Amino acid sequence: MPRWTALFLATLTVVTGLATWYWLAPTGPPPGLTPKSPAIPPSPDPLLQDWPPDQLTLVVSGEQHGYLEPCGCSETQSGGYSRRADLLRQMTKRGFKPVPLDLGGLVQRRREQSRLKYQTMLSALADMSYVAVGVGPEDLALGADFLLSQGDTESPESSSSTPRPSLLAANVRLFDTDDLPGAPLASRLITSGQHTIGITAILDPALARPLAAAGALNDVAIRPPEDVLPAVIESLVKQGATLLVLLSHAPIDTSLALARQFPRFDIVISAGGPEDPLTDNPRQVGTTTVVTVGQKGKYVGVIGIAPRTMPPRTNFELVNLDNQRFSDHPKMIQAMRTYQQTLEQLDLAAAMLPIDTSGNRRFVGSAKCGECHTQALAKWKQTPHSHAFESLITGRAGQEDHWVPRSFDAECLSCHVTGWEPQKVLPFKSGFVDKNTSSHLLGNGCENCHGPGDRHVALVESGDVEQSLSEVRVTLKQARRKTCIACHDLDNSPKFDFDTYWPQVAHPGRD
Numbered sequence: 458m459p460r461w462t463a464l465f466l467a468t469l470t471v472v473t474g475l476a477t478w479y480w481l482a483p484t485g486p487p488p489g490l491t492p493k494s495p496a497i498p499p500s501p502d503p504l505l506q507d508w509p510p511d512q513l514t515l516v517v518s519g520e521q522h523g524y525l526e527p528c529g530c531s532e533t534q535s536g537g538y539s540r541r542a543d544l545l546r547q548m549t550k551r552g553f554k555p556v557p558l559d560l561g562g563l564v565q566r567r568r569e570q571s572r573l574k575y576q577t578m579l580s581a582l583a584d585m586s587y588v589a590v591g592v593g594p595e596d597l598a599l600g601a602d603f604l605l606s607q608g609d610t611e612s613p614e615s616s617s618s619t620p621r622p623s624l625l626a627a628n629v630r631l632f633d634t635d636d637l638p639g640a641p642l643a644s645r646l647i648t649s650g651q652h653t654i655g656i657t658a659i660l661d662p663a664l665a666r667p668l669a670a671a672g673a674l675n676d677v678a679i680r681p682p683e684d685v686l687p688a689v690i691e692s693l694v695k696q697g698a699t700l701l702v703l704l705s706h707a708p709i710d711t712s713l714a715l716a717r718q719f720p721r722f723d724i725v726i727s728a729g730g731p732e733d734p735l736t737d738n739p740r741q742v743g744t745t746t747v748v749t750v751g752q753k754g755k756y757v758g759v760i761g762i763a764p765r766t767m768p769p770r771t772n773f774e775l776v777n778l779d780n781q782r783f784s785d786h787p788k789m790i791q792a793m794r795t796y797q798q799t800l801e802q803l804d805l806a807a808a809m810l811p812i813d814t815s816g817n818r819r820f821v822g823s824a825k826c827g828e829c830h831t832q833a834l835a836k837w838k839q840t841p842h843s844h845a846f847e848s849l850i851t852g853r854a855g856q857e858d859h860w861v862p863r864s865f866d867a868e869c870l871s872c873h874v875t876g877w878e879p880q881k882v883l884p885f886k887s888g889f890v891d892k893n894t895s896s897h898l899l900g901n902g903c904e905n906c907h908g909p910g911d912r913h914v915a916l917v918e919s920g921d922v923e924q925s926l927s928e929v930r931v932t933l934k935q936a937r938r939k940t941c942i943a944c945h946d947l948d949n950s951p952k953f954d955f956d957t958y959w960p961q962v963a964h965p966g967r968d
C-alpha cells in the first residue's frame with residue numbers, strides 16, 4: 458500500500474464526531490450604544506450591503522498555498538477556512554444560495570504533511586459545499602497517483618455524507634491516459650436557480666514549468682489551454698449551460714488573453730494576482746468579467762449575477778476575511794483539530810529527514826549555555842523567546858477557548874523551537890525532534906541566533922577560549938541584516954522593527 462493511501466485511511470479513521478457548537482461573542486458594541494474608546498478600530502463595511510439574495514451568487518477563492526488558518530503570530534492576520542465557512546454561513550442565513558468555487562493551489566510544499574493538508578482542505582471544502590476546485594502546480598507536485606486518489610471515484614469506501622467537490626483541469630492529463638477514474642475532470646455542469654452553470658478550469662503550463670524542471674511533475678502532461686477550451690465550451694453549451702465560468706490558474710495577463718480569445722466565458726476567475734488584489738479588480742474584457750482573489754486565502758470574491766440579463770450583469774465584492782466580521786466556524790475548528798491530531802499520531806515532524814548544520818556542529822541547548830552565561834540565560838528566560846513552544850499549545854492570550862494546539866506541526870515548530878531552518882521548515886541534525894527527546898531545545902533558544910554551540914563549549918572547556926569565540930559570534934550588524942527576519946518575516950511579524958525589538962531581547966554577555 459503506498460504511503461499516501463495509508464495516510465488517507467489513517468485520516469479517515471480519526472475523523473470524529475461533531476464539534477461542540479459554539480460561537481464567539483460578536484465584536485463591536487451592542488446596537489444603540491456608541492463606542493466610548495477611540496482605540497476601537499473602525500468597523501469594516503457591512504457585508505454585501507443591498508445585495509439581493511435571490512440572484513445567483515458565486516463565492517470564489519484560490520491559491521491558499523497552505524494557509525489553512527492564520528497562525529496567530531500576529532493579531533491582525535486575515536483569512537482562514539474557519540472565517541470563510543462563517544462567511545458562507547452568514548450568507549446562507551440571509552437567504553443567499555452561494556455556489557463556492559476554488560482555483561486550487563491549496564498547498565505550498567512537496568511533502569507528506571502537504572498531502573495530509575490537501576486531504577484536510579478538500580474535505581473542509583466539501584463541508585463548505587464547494588462544487589469545483591481547480592488544480593495548481595503545487596497540487597500536481599504532490600504526485601499524480603496521490604491526486605487520482607483525491608478525485609471523484611465514488612468508491613463505496615468514501616461513504617462520507619458530503620460529496621467532494623469535483624477536481625477540474627481541462628488541459629491536464631495524468632499517466633498519458635484519458636478518463637482515468639479520479640483524474641481531474643474537464644468541466645462540470647450545475648444548476649442553481651434559473652441558471653445552468655458550466656464550469657471549466659485550466660492550468661497555465663508556464664506556471665508548472667519550474668516544478669516540471671525540478672522533476673516534480675512526473676506522469677503529468679499539460680497542454681496549451683487554447684487547444685482544449687474550444688471543445689469544452691462547445692460541449693458545455695450543447696449540454697445547456699447558460700453561464701460559462703473559467704477557473705484560470707494562470708497569471709492575470711494570460712487570463713485576460715484567454716478572456717479575449719474565448720468571449721463565450723461570462724466569468725473568468727484568475728490566479729496570479731497580487732496577494733491583496735485591491736485594485737483593478739474586477740476587470741471587464743468585452744462581456745467577460747475577470748476577477749482575482751489574491752493569495753493565501755486572505756480574501757474571497759463574491760460575484761452576484763443579476764437574473765434575466767443578457768449578457769449577464771455582474772457585481773463583485775472582494776471580502777477581506779477579517780476578525781471583526783467573521784468568527785471561527787466549529788466545523789472548521791474540528792477539521793483543524795483532526796488535522797493536528799493526525800500529525801501527532803503519524804509523528805510527521807519527528808520523522809522528517811534532518812539537514813546538516815554548517816561544519817556538522819551540534820545543538821546543546823540553552824541551559825548548557827547558561828551554565829557559564831548565567832546573566833544571558835536569566836535575561837532570555839524573561840523574553841517571549843523562552844516560551845515560544847508553549848505558545849503553540851496555548852495560542853495568544855484571549856484565544857484559549859477555541860485554540861487548537863499545534864505543537865506537532867512542523868510548519869509552526871520551525872520558528873518556535875531550537876535547531877530548525879525556519880524558512881525551509883526542516884530540522885537540522887541534532888535539532889528539536891519532539892518534546893520528550895528534545896526538552897533542552899524548547900523555544901527560540903540561544904543557538905537559533907548564535908548557531909549550534911557544541912564546539913564553542915568544547916573549546917572553552919579545553920582552555921582554547923580565543924578559538925571558541927568565532928563558533929558562536931553574532932554581530933549586531935548581522936542580526937539587523939538577517940538573523941531576526943528569518944523568523945520575524947512579513948507573515949509572522951508584520952510589525953517587526955529591529956530598533957524597537959532588539960532592546961527587548963538584548964542581553965549581557967559576561968557575568
Ligand code: HEC
Pocket residue numbers: 527528529530531848849851852853854863866868869870871872873879880943944945946949950951952953
Ligand atoms: C517563520 C517563522 C514562524 C512560523 C513558521 C510560525 N511562527 Fe508563530 N511567531 C513567529 C514570530 C516571529 C512571532 C512574534 C511576532 C511578533 O510579536 O512580532 C510569533 C508569534 C506567535 C504567537 C503569539 C504568541 C504570543 O503570545 O504573543 C502564536 C500563538 C504563534 N506564533 C503561533 C504559531 C503557529 C500556530 C504557527 C504555525 C501555524 C506559527 N506560529 C508559525 C514566527 C513564526
Ligand code: HEC
Pocket residue numbers: 821822823825826827828829830903904907909910911913914917918922926927929930931966967968
Ligand atoms: C563552559 C563555559 C561556557 C559554555 C557552556 C558556553 N560558553 Fe560562551 N563563552 C564562554 C567564555 C569563557 C567566553 C569568552 C568570555 C566571554 O565573552 O564571556 C564565551 C563567549 C561567548 C560569546 C561571545 C563571542 C564573541 O563574539 O566574543 C558568545 C556569543 C557565547 N559565548 C555564546 C554561547 C552559547 C550560545 C553557548 C551555548 C551553546 C555558550 N556560549 C556556552 C564560556 C562558555
Ligand code: HEC
Pocket residue numbers: 841842844845846848849871872873879901905906936940941942943944945955957958959960961962
Ligand atoms: C528562530 C526564530 C526566531 C528568531 C531567529 C528570532 N525570533 Fe524573536 N520571536 C520568535 C517567536 C516564535 C516569537 C514569539 C514568542 C512567543 O511569544 O511565543 C518571538 C518574539 C519576539 C519578541 C516579542 C514580541 C512581542 O510581541 O512581544 C521580540 C521583541 C523578538 N522576538 C525579538 C527578536 C529579535 C530582535 C531577533 C533577532 C536578534 C529575533 N527576535 C530573532 C522567533 C524568533
Ligand code: HEC
Pocket residue numbers: 823826827830833834835837842901902903904905906907931932933936962964965966967
Ligand atoms: C534573538 C537572537 C539571540 C538569542 C536568542 C540569544 N542571543 Fe546572544 N546575542 C545576540 C546578538 C545579536 C548579540 C550581539 C550583541 C552585540 O554585539 O551587541 C548577542 C550577544 C551575546 C553574547 C556576547 C555579548 C557581549 O557582551 O559581547 C553572549 C555571551 C551571548 N549573546 C549569549 C547568549 C546566550 C547564552 C543566549 C541564550 C540564553 C543567547 N545569547 C540568546 C542574539 C541572540
